[in-house]
Amino acid sequence: MGLARTLFMRALTLITVLVLVIFFMVLVLGATGTSDKILQAMVNEEVMMLRQSLAKTIKDPQELERVINIRKQELMEFYGLTKPWYVRLPDMAWRVLTLELGKARTLKTFAGGNKVSDIVMERLTNTIILVTSATVISAIVGLVLGVRIATRVGGILDRVSSYFSAISYAIPTWWIGIILILVFAFLLRLFPFGGLYSTPPPSDPYMKFLDILWHAVLPVATLVIASIGVWIYTTRTIVLNTAQEDFVNAARARGLPEELVRRRYIMRVAAPPILTNVILGLATSISGAILTETVFNWPGLGRLFYDAVLVMDEVVVIALTYIFTLVYVVARFLLEVLYVILDPRVRY
Incomplete structure (x- = not known):
């Protein structure tokens, strides 16, 4: 077995281990409902920020709620919250892989950020x-x-x-x-x-x-x-x-x-x-x-x-x-x- 083939097989094995760890972690998160809570918190935060910005331009409460509900539904579909957790497994795994997990619920950076x-x-x-x-x-x-x-x-x-x-x-x-x-x-x-x-x-x-x-x-x-x-x-x-x-x-x-x-x-x-x-x-x-x-x-x-x-x-x-x-x-x-x-x- 040549050097390149040896290193390729070792790398493939280790990548498989990493993928399995991520898959198992995502599986546990989905089965326990934790991923739904995380994604729902991300949606709620974006909706809250949208409400604060639109409240300055839209004075009609009913119109404001209608716009916010439309945006909230779009976010729910974007994050896959309208689908069962097992359908969202690939997307959830990719978010973990790229650290696109949104914002922390409590912890912050020294500057006050929560990404x-x-x-x-x-x-x-x-x-x-x-x-x-x-x-x-x-x-x-x-x-x-x-x-x-x-x-x-x-x-x-x-x-x-x-x-x-x-x-x-x-x-x-x-x-x-x-x-x-x-x-x-x-x-x-x-x-x-x-x-x-x-x-x-x-x-x-x-x-x-x-x-x-x-x-x-x-x-x-x-x-x-x-x-x-x-x-x-x-x-x-x-x-x-x-x-x-x-x-x-x-x-x-x-x-x-x-x-x-x-x-x-x-x-x-x-x-x-x-x-x-x-x-x-x-x-x-x-x-x-x-x-x-x-x-x-x-x-x-x-x-x-x-x-x-x-x-x-x-x-x-x-x-x-x-x-x-x-x-x-x-x-x-x-x-x-x-x-x-x-x-x-x-x-x-």
């Missing part, structure tokens, strides 16, 4: 600043230390990192966040308690950027402390298991330099599973850290998902579920491409 796509994209930047940065830091430090520890098994660093990994994995992230707030925000007053920036925010763009970084220190530190141990231990285990394989021992027996053995025989074989952890970790980070963003009042996608569930804003929950699935599917396809490059055996 779903605007709300999501606004919070995405904040999540990248916080969660993705923490993931990158944890991954880099974890990979460097994990590889180093794997070549010095049984040393002090190995024992310390093993204990630290177990402890950091067991402690809840929100508890670490609260401790950091108590120590560095309440007692030492070195960092703010939470939020994205100070109130009022600095007017100068450069100072505002520094203010955001200052507010991000504690939540980023929380996520790094909670996850770096897992990165270290996972990398150590992968590299150590690879280093104990027969082909590595055979390379050493042939008298090859240790650096060459490590680079060509150990790290090249260990690269695919390590890459899997890195890319899936970055993809998962887009969904945000719900508890950490809530503890620090950080307006990212995790906090948005929490707020949307809390106030029952269905359209925002749907949009976020779709985006999280889409990012995961794209990450998996990227992994497939990298696997083919790193290990040509997967092509056949």
Whole structure:
């Protein structure tokens, strides 16, 4: 099987997964009547705005109601509310796919808008600043230390990192966040308690950027402390298991330099599973850290998902579920491409 055919089949599989997720989500929405509520709310909002604009020009109440009813019927037909929900499945799936879900019922952007796509994209930047940065830091430090520890098994660093990994994995992230707030925000007053920036925010763009970084220190530190141990231990285990394989021992027996053995025989074989952890970790980070963003009042996608569930804003929950699935599917396809490059055996 050639490279192009292999990648095409993998892409087709992942696209099928994405379509099935969207179809299942739309099926549930239609069967439970949630989609009808969402579309009806969109119709009612447009009718209300139309009433406000026409009230200034049409003074006759009966004529006003007649015009509004005609427009309302047109909107009902446009959104498919005159048809059963199962007939509207393709149109509903397309709306989810293109994020054309109208306006959120309760949640808004910082500027006061309530368009779903605007709300999501606004919070995405904040999540990248916080969660993705923490993931990158944890991954880099974890990979460097994990590889180093794997070549010095049984040393002090190995024992310390093993204990630290177990402890950091067991402690809840929100508890670490609260401790950091108590120590560095309440007692030492070195960092703010939470939020994205100070109130009022600095007017100068450069100072505002520094203010955001200052507010991000504690939540980023929380996520790094909670996850770096897992990165270290996972990398150590992968590299150590690879280093104990027969082909590595055979390379050493042939008298090859240790650096060459490590680079060509150990790290090249260990690269695919390590890459899997890195890319899936970055993809998962887009969904945000719900508890950490809530503890620090950080307006990212995790906090948005929490707020949307809390106030029952269905359209925002749907949009976020779709985006999280889409990012995961794209990450998996990227992994497939990298696997083919790193290990040509997967092509056949």
